[in-house]
Amino acid sequence: MSDKILTRDQDCWRGCFSAMASPCEVLMEVDSEKLAAQVLDAVASEAARIEAKFSRYRDDNIIHTINTAAGKTVEVDDETARLIDFADQLFQMSDGLFDITSGVLRQLWRFDGSDRIPDKSAVNTMLDQVGWQKVEWKDNQIRLDRGMEIDLGGIGKEYAVDRCIQQVSELTDQSVLVNFGGDLASSCQRRDGKFWSVGRLITGKDQAVAMFQLVKGAIATSGDANRYLLKNSIRYSHVLNPKTGWPIADAPHTVSVAAKTCTEAGMFSTLAMLQGSQANEFLRLQGVEHWVD
Amino acid sequence: MQLKNIKAQMTLATCTLLQIAAPSAQAEENEWDIDTAILFYNEGDSRVSAIEPAIYAGRELGDDQRIDLRLVVDVLTGATPNGAHPAPVAQTFTTPSGKDSYTVDPGDNPIDDTFRDTRVAFGADWEIGLDRLSRLTLGGNLSNEYDYQSLGLSATYARDFNDRNTTLSAAVGLSSDTIEAEGGIPSELLPMVVEGGSMNREGADEDKTITDFMIGITQVISRNTIMQLNLSLGTTDGYQNDPFKIVTVVDPATGLPATGAASAFFDTSTTGNLPYVYERRPDTRDRTVLYFKTVHHLDEDVINFSYRFYDDDWEITSHTFDLRYRYELKDSYLQPHIRFYAQDAAEFYTHNLQLGTDVDPTSGAVSANYASNDYRLAESETLTLGLKYGIPLGNDSELSFRGEFISQTVDDGSVPAGEETPDLDAIILQVNYSLVW
Numbered sequence: 042m043s044d045k046i047l048t049r050d051q052d053c054w055r056g057c058f059s060a061m062a063s064p065c066e067v068l069m070e071v072d073s074e075k076l077a078a079q080v081l082d083a084v085a086s087e088a089a090r091i092e093a094k095f096s097r098y099r100d101d102n103i104i105h106t107i108n109t110a111a112g113k114t115v116e117v118d119d120e121t122a123r124l125i126d127f128a129d130q131l132f133q134m135s136d137g138l139f140d141i142t143s144g145v146l147r148q149l150w151r152f153d154g155s156d157r158i159p160d161k162s163a164v165n166t167m168l169d170q171v172g173w174q175k176v177e178w179k180d181n182q183i184r185l186d187r188g189m190e191i192d193l194g195g196i197g198k199e200y201a202v203d204r205c206i207q208q209v210s211e212l213t214d215q216s217v218l219v220n221f222g223g224d225l226a227s228s229c230q231r232r233d234g235k236f237w238s239v240g241r242l243i244t245g246k247d248q249a250v251a252m253f254q255l256v257k258g259a260i261a262t263s264g265d266a267n268r269y270l271l272k273n274s275i276r277y278s279h280v281l282n283p284k285t286g287w288p289i290a291d292a293p294h295t296v297s298v299a300a301k302t303c304t305e306a307g308m309f310s311t312l313a314m315l316q317g318s319q320a321n322e323f324l325r326l327q328g329v330e331h332w333v334d
Numbered sequence: 335m336q337l338k339n340i341k342a343q344m345t346l347a348t349c350t351l352l353q354i355a356a357p358s359a360q361a362e363e364n365e366w367d368i369d370t371a372i373l374f375y376n377e378g379d380s381r382v383s384a385i386e387p388a389i390y391a392g393r394e395l396g397d398d399q400r401i402d403l404r405l406v407v408d409v410l411t412g413a414t415p416n417g418a419h420p421a422p423v424a425q426t427f428t429t430p431s432g433k434d435s436y437t438v439d440p441g442d443n444p445i446d447d448t449f450r451d452t453r454v455a456f457g458a459d460w461e462i463g464l465d466r467l468s469r470l471t472l473g474g475n476l477s478n479e480y481d482y483q484s485l486g487l488s489a490t491y492a493r494d495f496n497d498r499n500t501t502l503s504a505a506v507g508l509s510s511d512t513i514e515a516e517g518g519i520p521s522e523l524l525p526m527v528v529e530g531g532s533m534n535r536e537g538a539d540e541d542k543t544i545t546d547f548m549i550g551i552t553q554v555i556s557r558n559t560i561m562q563l564n565l566s567l568g569t570t571d572g573y574q575n576d577p578f579k580i581v582t583v584v585d586p587a588t589g590l591p592a593t594g595a596a597s598a599f600f601d602t603s604t605t606g607n608l609p610y611v612y613e614r615r616p617d618t619r620d621r622t623v624l625y626f627k628t629v630h631h632l633d634e635d636v637i638n639f640s641y642r643f644y645d646d647d648w649e650i651t652s653h654t655f656d657l658r659y660r661y662e663l664k665d666s667y668l669q670p671h672i673r674f675y676a677q678d679a680a681e682f683y684t685h686n687l688q689l690g691t692d693v694d695p696t697s698g699a700v701s702a703n704y705a706s707n708d709y710r711l712a713e714s715e716t717l718t719l720g721l722k723y724g725i726p727l728g729n730d731s732e733l734s735f736r737g738e739f740i741s742q743t744v745d746d747g748s749v750p751a752g753e754e755t756p757d758l759d760a761i762i763l764q765v766n767y768s769l770v771w
Contacts, residue, residue, distance in 0.1 A: 127351040134340045134347075203352050214466055229466045230398075305348040319337060327341045 045085050047078055052235075056081035060088040061096075061198050063222025070216045070231055080212055084205045084219055091201040095124070097144065097192045107183055107191060114177070114184040122181045124193055124200065131196075131308060132173045138315040139308075140173045142185075143283035144192035150288070152279040156272040164286040171283050199261050199307030202226050206303075218255070226259035226303040241297060241332070251332075253297075261307035263314050264295035280314045291318040299330040366393045367730075371766040378759055381445065382412040398463025406455045408479075413447035417579035417707045418610050419686060419753045420444065423590055428526050428608065430516045430578045432533045443756050446578065453479035468493040475509070484511040486544075499554040505566075509544040515577040522614035523700040525599075526580055531606035542572025542617075558632070564625040571618050580610035581707045582686040583693050589750060597695035607698065611687065613706040615680075621646035636660040644677075650711070652677035671720035671738065680711040685749050709755045713745040720762070731769035738762040 045058040054077035056067040067084050069077045097104050107115045117125065131139040149159040149167055170188045177184040185191065202219050209217045209228045216231040220239060227237055237255040241262070253260055270277040270288075278292040296313045300306035309329055313320040324331040349355065369390040376383040386409070392402035416427060425444055426437045438444045455477035463469045468491065475486035486509035494501050513519075518535030520526075527534055546568035553561050585596040591609035594601025600609050627640040642654040656673045682704035687693050693700050720738035727733060740762065744755040 123351050123353075127347055130343070130347040134343055200351065207352070207354075210466070301345070302348050302352060302354075304351060305344055308344060308348070316337070323337050326337055326339050327344075328339070329341065 045081055047074070047081055049074075054081075056084070058085045058088075060085070061092050061201065061221060063198065065222070066218075066220040068218040068220070068237060069213075070235075071213055072215075076213060080209055080217055083208045083212060087205045087208050088201050088221065091197060091204065095121075095193045095197050097190070097194060104191065104193065107185065108189075110185065112184070112187045114182050117181050117183060119181070124196060125178060125183065125191075127304075128191075128193065128196060129173070129178060131312075135312050135315060137174070137284060138282065139195070139312060140171065140283035141191045141193060141195065142171050142173050142176065142189055143281055144194070145170050145188075145190050146281050146283070146286055149286075150270075150277075150279075150281060152270055152277075155270060158270060158272050158277070168286050171286070195311060196304070196308070198222065199224050199303045202259065202303035223262040223264075224259075224303050224307055225255070225261075227255055227257055230257045255299075258299060258301050259303035259306045260297055260299045261303050261310050262295060262297040263307070263310040278314075282315070289315055289317045293320045293333045295332075295334045296320055296324075297332040298324065366391050366771045367768070368771050369766065369768040371764055373762060373764040375762050376760060377412070378761075379756075380413055380447070381758075382410060382414060384411075385409045398469070400461040402459040402461075404455070404457040406453075408451075408453040408455075410451045410453070413445040415709060415755075416444050416446045417576075417613060418444040418582045418591075419707065419749070419755070421582070421591055422752060425591060426608070427580075427610070428529045432517045432527075432531075432535075433529060435529045441752055451480050453477060453482075467495075467498070473507075481514050481516060482511065483514075484509060486510075490548075501552040503548075503550045503552070505546075505548040505550075507544075507546040507548075507568075510541065511544065511572075512539055512541045513573065513577065514539040519573075520575075520577050520612035522575065523611050523705065525583075525607040525698060526610045526612065527606045528602060528608060534612070540573030540577075542570055542574060544568065544570045559628065559630045562625075562627045564623075566623045566625075567621070568623070569618060569620045574615045574617060574619060575613055575706075576708055577612070579613045579706060579708050581613055581684065581705050583609045583611060583689055584686045585609075585689050586691075592689045592693075592695075597689055597693075597698075599694075599696060599698035600689075611693075611698075611700060611705070613708065614704050615682065615706055616648065616704055619646055619648055634662040648711075649681040650677055650679070666723065666725045669722040669724070671718070671722065673716075673718035673720075675714075675716040675718075677714055679713040679747075680706070682706060683708075683711045685746055685753070709744050709758075712755065713747075714742055715745075716740060716742040731767070734766045736762070736764040736766065 045056060047054060047056045054069040054071060054074065056069065056077065058065050065088060067081050069080050071077050071080065093099065094102050095104055096102065097108070099105060103117055103121050128141045146167055149163055151157065175186060175189070198221050202221050202224050203226060205219045206226050206228050209219065214229070217228045218237045219226055225239055231237065239253045239255060241251045241253055277288040280289045280292045281287065282289050292314050296310040298306045298309040298313070300309065309324065309327060313324050313333070316323040321333050324333070371388045373386040375386065386406060388406040390402065390404050392400065394400050418425060418427070420441055420443050422440050424437055424440055426435055427444065427446070428435050429446070436447070455475065457473065457475040459471055459473040461469055461471045471490040473488040475484065477484045486507065488505060488507035490503055490505035492501055492503035517533060519537050519540050521534045521536050524534040546566055548564055548566035550562065550564035555561055583592045583600065584590065585592040587596060592600040593609065594603065599605060600607050602608060622645050624643040625640065630637045638658040640656045644652040652675065654673065654675045658669055658671045660667055660669045682702065684705050685707060687700060687705060689695050692702060718738055718740045720736060722734055722736040724732055724734035738761065740760040742758040746755050
């Protein structure tokens with residue numbers, strides 16, 4: 042866990058640390074510094090716990106065990122099972138566009154702003170290792186074919202925000218905003234009808250282009266900030282279609298969605314990206330508040 | 335992927351992941367909960383009968399707010415006891431307007447059949463979530479009938495503790511009521527006079543103020559049981575008589591309503607005074623109410639029990655026991671109901687006033703400060719037996735039927751045979767339809 046910094050802002054306490062490859066910020070409308078430090082501790086340790094447990098970049102957690110089981114069945118704990126169940130439901134809801142087995146495609150696609158487009162036949166070969174429908178998943182038991190991998194990174198950060206909010210609510214009735222790299226939620230409404238102001242970053246701009254004024258609930262943002270390929274004037278977004286192995290065409294740069302929980306907001310913004318040019322229409326159909334750029 | 339609305343699925347999946355309660359569809363979509371009912375009440379023996387249509391509507395307003403509205407109309411017809419007791423002679427009374435009279439046969443309970451009224455009551459409650467654990471409810475009530483208006487306001491603060499297993503609440507209520515008696519307010523403890531005479535009335539209206547304070551606790555005892563205890567203290571200040579209720583003045587020599595033979599004052603042919611005086615009650619009434627309620631869920635059925643203790647400085651103490659058992663049938667439910675109510679008499683409740691001891695035969699002056707023979711202030715017991723049958727119709731709507739039989743016995747104490755207050759039997763029939771709209 043990185044160092045935590047607690048400072049006093051105009052009308053709240055501000056805690057900062059870094060986790061899940063993102064800057065993390067906690068704004069707290071609490072009176073005492075002691076309570077602010079407690080809240081910050083709780084948030085930072087919950088974020089660290091979730092990162093350690095579900096990161097695919099570690100070799101000491103359940104994801105590593107599943108991904109290296111080489112065709113064997115692995116039994117998972119309840120929390121992992123709930124996340125996998127959730128991913129399973131998203132796969133169904135998105136008709137297969139949201140797929141936690143699609144991560145292996147990143148071995149071919151490196152979205153570093155360069156023009157290195159992978160070879161078509163290599164992508165087709167790699168698709169053999171993609172497809173949630175091929176995974177056996179039942180009663181906390183999961184079995185992947187050799188070579189397949191799962192990655193819960195598409196859910197983890199939003200899930201962590203909501204879990205942290207739950208922990209915060211145990212500590213205080215006062216309003217706390219948890220913001221993990223643009224995915225954010227507040228524990229309850231602020232005093233005196235105030236709201237939390239949060240800058241909205243969009244791709245290609247260093248500064249916030251707009252401010253969100255959050256009264257309550259959550260906002261999540263998906264974007265391809267600096268993660269794309271450019272070849273022959275075609276911009277390839279980092280959002281891959283697991284069915285074709287190729288980037289989704291005309292995906293928006295940035296999609297933000299507001300919902301009651303950060304997880305729900307985040308999944309709608311992710312699914313909207315997967316709709317490409319139909320992102321706006323998809324979100325209008327859901328009746329959720331959204332911003333597409 | 336075909337574009338489709340997956341909002342409800344997504345919310346449910348997210349709530350499952352986060353192990354939080356999924357919001358109910360109706361709260362989410364901001365719909366009205368509507369409850370409509372029509373109630374018939376009949377006391378039999380050509381006494382009061384009422385038809386009472388009612389409609390309740392409530393909805394979430396978003397931002398932790400909710401509004402509930404009520405409209406009730408009472409259409410009352412029939413006759414109500416005037417306070418005099420039965421006598422072995424015919425008794426003649428003047429109507430409230432003072433322009434007419436009615437005669438009651440020997441042995442009959444004196445009732446005034448000019449009683450007819452329509453009451454319209456409107457109420458609204460506005461609940462405001464203050465933060466995650468506390469809320470404020472502001473309420474208003476307005477009711478209007480031919481001779482009575484009431485305006486009430488209330489505020490309730492409730493806060494949850496202990497993982498929301500405990501709720502403490504505090505409330506204050508204030509009501510201002512005005513009565514406008516037909517023909518003017520009868521002068522307390524002065525006699526009713528023959529029709530067309532000088533009426534013994536003073537002023538057109540009177541009012542009273544009702545103030546109540548309540549503190550309460552609701553406690554979740556277990557997954558199946560919840561209990562509630564409320565204590566309220568209240569006071570009513572102002573005019574509390576039932577303006578046209580009278581008390582018979584009896585000549586102890588004959589046991590009959592006083593006549594000119596024993597009292598010059600009650601010689602109707604010369605003074606116009608009838609042997610009945612208008613009642614008088616104290617103008618303050620302080621009360622303490624303790625209310626306990628518990629709801630216990632069995633596997634399918636539900637038991638609902640409450641007890642209410644009431645005590646006031648008119649020396650009325652009452653106890654109410656209420657038990658309901660909801661018995662689940664396959665696609666409907668039956669709910670038997672039993673209620674028992676018992677009260678003591680008010681300190682100033684009297685069967686009649688005796689000429690000589692209570693009333694001066696010459697001046698007609700009444701020595702007691704207060705007197706009333708209103709059967710509602712007498713010692714009494716009431717048993718209610720009821721049955722409700724409800725049919726849930728899907729989509730959050732329900733149709734239910736309720737029937738209740740009410741039997742009241744009044745204990746007059748030792749009174750001459752034939753003068754007892756008759757028992758009261760009444761029935762209630764209600765049809766109720768609730769829906770989400």
